Amino acid sequence: MKCEICGRRAESRFCELHKRAQENLREKYEEWKRAMDITWEEYLREVLKNPLTGLWVKEVARILLASSEEKEAPSMQEKV
Ligand SMILES: [Zn+2]
Numbered sequence: 001m002k003c004e005i006c007g008r009r010a011e012s013r014f015c016e017l018h019k020r021a022q023e024n025l026r027e028k029y030e031e032w033k034r035a036m037d038i039t040w041e042e043y044l045r046e047v048l049k050n051p052l053t054g055l056w057v058k059e060v061a062r063i064l065l066a067s068s069e070e071k072e073a074p075s076m077q078e079k080v
Pocket of ligand 1: 006007008
């Protein structure tokens, strides 16, 4: 398998680096959810808007957001 983001060889959907970024995202989401009422999608959008977010994490967030929006029309044409 290849990483969906960078095309590096991977054992699952993402390579090691992007997998780690995804885990970070999940952990942070748990924290956010405890502090406020926020959905996964809203959270991903906030992460993408945040200038402090690392590049790896942003790449993962963008992919996850895109796949969670498959049913809806893609309304965000963001240039990040
Ligand atoms: Zn990757």
